[in-house]
Amino acid sequence: MAYRHRILAALALGALAPLASAATPPAGEIRLVSISSGQPEPILTEDLKTTQDTEFRGCFHTPLSLGMLTETFTVDPKAAPEPEQQGFPCYDPARLTEDLRTGEAIAFLSEPDITPGIDRVVAIYSDGRAYAWHQRHAAEN
Numbered sequence: 001m002a003y004r005h006r007i008l009a010a011l012a013l014g015a016l017a018p019l020a021s022a023a024t025p026p027a028g029e030i031r032l033v034s035i036s037s038g039q040p041e042p043i044l045t046e047d048l049k050t051t052q053d054t055e056f057r058g059c060f061h062t063p064l065s066l067g068m069l070t071e072t073f074t075v076d077p078k079a080a081p082e083p084e085q086q087g088f089p090c091y092d093p094a095r096l097t098e099d100l101r102t103g104e105a106i107a108f109l110s111e112p113d114i115t116p117g118i119d120r121v122v123a124i125y126s127d128g129r130a131y132a133w134h135q136r137h138a139a140e141n
Helices: 002-013 066-072 093-102
Strands: 031-033 040-042 046-050 057-061 105-115 118-125 129-136
Touching: 031 105, 040 105, 066 105, 066 118, 093 105, 093 118, 105 129
Parallel strands: none
Antiparallel strands: 031 040, 046 057, 057 129, 105 118, 118 129
């Protein structure tokens, strides 16, 4: 029992955090790659909804401004949401593609190599609407 208490205390103090994979974000967290560190860092999100199948999709809102985001995080100019196999009500890849093309939304690199050859990308609008998906590395598209 004492061993269990020591493990729980270590977890509470963050002592075991290095055991977690840096490539796998905690559940319910969206991260973007920082320009300064080159590492994914969590951003503020509200009302996050994600798919639970193999084709990751996510919809959420962020109170962060596009100005702050573009000055702080890595923009992904080659982002291209793929058409969906199964519908996810809040996610519209055709609309996202058009809005990214016109600059209505801006895409950011979220999790490079979240699985081998696959990146997580997040598109954010000026009103805070945001959408996430997985895609093959930009060089492989």
